[in-house]
Amino acid sequence: MYTIIEQTTAFVKATLADAEAGHDWFHIERVYKNALRINAIEQADELIVALAALLHDIADAKFNNGDEEIGPRIAGDFMRSINLPEAIAEHVQQIIRNLSYKASLGEISFASKELDVVQDADRLDAIGAIGIARAFTYGGYKNRVLYDPNIKPNMNMSKEEYKNSAAPTINHFYEKLLRLKDLMKTDEGKKMAQQRHDFMLAYLEQFYTEV
Numbered sequence: 001m002y003t004i005i006e007q008t009t010a011f012v013k014a015t016l017a018d019a020e021a022g023h024d025w026f027h028i029e030r031v032y033k034n035a036l037r038i039n040a041i042e043q044a045d046e047l048i049v050a051l052a053a054l055l056h057d058i059a060d061a062k063f064n065n066g067d068e069e070i071g072p073r074i075a076g077d078f079m080r081s082i083n084l085p086e087a088i089a090e091h092v093q094q095i096i097r098n099l100s101y102k103a104s105l106g107e108i109s110f111a112s113k114e115l116d117v118v119q120d121a122d123r124l125d126a127i128g129a130i131g132i133a134r135a136f137t138y139g140g141y142k143n144r145v146l147y148d149p150n151i152k153p154n155m156n157m158s159k160e161e162y163k164n165s166a167a168p169t170i171n172h173f174y175e176k177l178l179r180l181k182d183l184m185k186t187d188e189g190k191k192m193a194q195q196r197h198d199f200m201l202a203y204l205e206q207f208y209t210e211v
Contacts, residue, residue: 001047007082008054015058015074020141022134023057027125031056034121038188044113048088051079052095052118061100066163072096095119101126101176104183105159120189123180128196131177132203139169146170147211173204 013025035053039046055075061068072093079089094110097103099119125131139146145168153174154161167175181197184190 001050004047004082004084005050005054008051008078011078012054012058020063020138022137022141023060023063027134028054028057030125030130031118031121034124034192035118038120038186038192039117041188042113042117042186044117048091048095048114049117051084051088052092052099052114053121055079055092056096056099056118056122058096062163068097101180102159102162105157105162116185117189120184120186120193123184124189124192124196127177127180127193128199131196132200135169135172135177139172142166144169147207170204170207173200 012028016023016025016028019025032050032053035049036046039049055071055078057071058078059067059071059074061071064070075096076089076093079092080086091112091114095112095115095118098108098110098115099122101123126134136146144166147170148168151168151171153171154165154167155175157165157175162175165175177200178197181190181193184193
């Protein structure tokens with residue numbers, strides 16, 4: 001397993017060398033560590049959890065013209081290139097397909113304990129201090145305004161509306177980030193999310209005070 005993780009880490013680092021700062025190797029590393037922490041309690045299949053955490057953003061659809069299969073495809077090609085069993089490769093690909101928040105807005109066709117662990121780990125990196133930094137980094141990357149009081153959050157977006165949204169970054173807190181605490185699947189994920197959620201509420205209070 002150590003050799004597999006070492007090979008996967010090297011592949012991910014090389015592939016994401018020029019990635020947008022909120023979806024770079026350091027994001028992957030944080031998700032990987034969160035996943036291992038959660039899995040120490042959940043006791044899902046450790047290799048599948050580790051591989052899915054490391055490969056989950058190998059080719060994010062939003063940086064690839066909305067292609068939702070490019071990530072699973074690249075991850076699958078890599079895993080097969082190092083001769084991992086087909087069942088492991090397919091399980092990891094299914095986790096990647098169903099991990100994102102936007103995936104939860106559509107029809108859910110797959111479930112596993114390993115998905116729950118990695119999904120919670122990924123969602124933890126979307127909230128709290130790092131989540132705030134990542135939100136504004138991506139907003140800057142897309143040249144979005146920080147805040148516009150005339151544009152209200154859309155609290156009932158479809159998957160397509162979410163994918164195509166160009167709303168101010170502050171709206172993203174209400175449309176997604178503040179919802180994640182209650183979407184955590186694992187007990188450890190829920191515990192870890194609470195403090196990060198509270199930090200975002202405090203941040204928003206300060207933000208509006210300054211506005």
